[in-house]
Amino acid sequence: MGHHTSARPLRASRPPQGLSGRLRVAGDKSISHRALMFGALAVGRTEITGLLEGEDVLRTAAAMRALGATVERLGEGHWIVAGRGVGGLTEPADVLDMGNSGTAARLICGLLAGHPIFAVLTGDASLRSRPMKRVMEPLAASGARFTGRAGGRLPLAVEGAAEPMPLDYTLPMASAQVKSAVLLAGLCARGTTRVAEPQASRDHTENMLRHFGATVRVTSQGEGRLIELEGQPELVAAPVVVPGDPSSAAFPLVAALIVPGSAVTVEGVGLNPLRTGLFTTLREMGAELVVSNERVEGGEKVGDITARSGALRAVDVPAARVPSMVDEYPILAVAAACARGTSRFRDLRELRVKESDRVAATVALLEANGASVTVEGDDMLVHGTGEAPAGGGTVATHMDHRIAMSALVLGLVTPQPVAVDDASFIDTSFPGFAALINRLAGAEALGDLPA
DSSP: OOOSOSOOOEEEOOOSSOOEEEEEOOBOHHHHHHHHHHHHHSBSEEEEESOOOSHHHHHHHHHHHHTTOEEEEEETTEEEEEOOOTTOOOOOSSOEEOTTOHHHHHHHHHHHHTSSOEEEEEOOHHHHTSOOHHHHHHHHTTTOEEEEETTTEEEEEEEOOSSOOOOEEEOSSOOHHHHHHHHHHHHTSSSEEEEEESSOOOOHHHHHHHHTTOOEEEEEETTEEEEEEESSOOOBOOOEEOOBOHHHHHHHHHHHHHSTTOEEEEEEEEOOTTTOHHHHHHHHTTOEEEEEEEEEETTEEEEEEEEEOOOOBOOEEOGGGGGGSTTTHHHHHHHHHTSEEEEEEOOOGGGGGSSSOHHHHHHHHHHHTTOEEEEETTEEEEEEESSOOOBOOEEOOTTOHHHHHHHHHHTTTSSBOEEESOOGGGGGTSTTHHHHHHHHHTSOOEEEOOO
8 A cells, every 4th residue: 555655635615506415425434443452352253244444444454454353354344353452462573563553553553562572663754743642651660661762753663561551640631542552452451541631532442341241430520521341251242333534524514504405314323422522513604414313323323314405603612622523624614614603622632743734734735715814823813805816826634634635525616626735635535526516516626627
């Protein structure tokens, strides 16, 4: 799997009519990563359906195979993992290349910390520049040893502990990745591992631990939570139905809200309340979003969401909502640029350490296309006029798939087309994005730039 061999510029223009249709988005990335990891730690054969087959998740599948699990693909999104049991992973013969996936790299650090094996993690240029200290520091307390480049960057050598200690850790800021890494290390430790988080962050790890038979207690502490995991459980293989990724569903849904005359339904979307901050926020903006066919699958709430176009108004997004929509700010900013009034997104510090500095990249995306946006400290203010901005700009994506998709959605409503310098890596998280938008538009709204 070569990485971003050649840039692929792409251009979005206004379709002749609104978007319409029904679709399913690819499986949830967070749950796909975890399904493979828990399958590898469980006893027996775990059947996974709806797995996201983007490059990030395939890197996790390859890593689990390298660590001794049997991982087989039976068909599209349909996989079987024969696990090794908790503590049963074996030493990989070669370096584990995590590609572009920060989630996989950080969670696997947690897995490795509890096993008495040596492994080296690396990734692509973007991932090698991202900090891993956030997981290395808590995990070192379990007895694991980490050796990396300055600032805790990959490549990173990990020597797991033979007798890992249970951790008692308070997160400095809400982070599902750090929390999950600590819980994964705690699986191999005797005794109770405790993680306290200042604000509730995505709880897919806790839900899936229970689904596979671990004992997990969660208690509220103000805005935050205390999570307690009993160490060395017997995890037993359990089927996982991966719901549609709400972060992916955000793009066609926002497109339907802002392109006049649109009605789009996304089926089988994950509705975990710690992931749906965007849907709450869009409703506060006056968006028509209707959920039907609600159900529970694999410990997660799922349903179908229909979005219809209509006028949007500005919104003030509280800082407490950041963890439940950390990936959705670029696409929300696009909606806000088409809304009436000034929207304020509060305390976006967490967005400055994503694939790119997402605050700066989002500001640049909007400004290049005639929208008015200002930054005050860690707040971003988008000044909407109730009309779509002019468009006509070319957006630098910085290898960030969400910036690329957000810019292309904006181009579906601006008078002038919007171009992105590179769309080649959108497939890492949303395979077939351009084809899907063109099907909903009934026209080639997204196409290659004329040479």
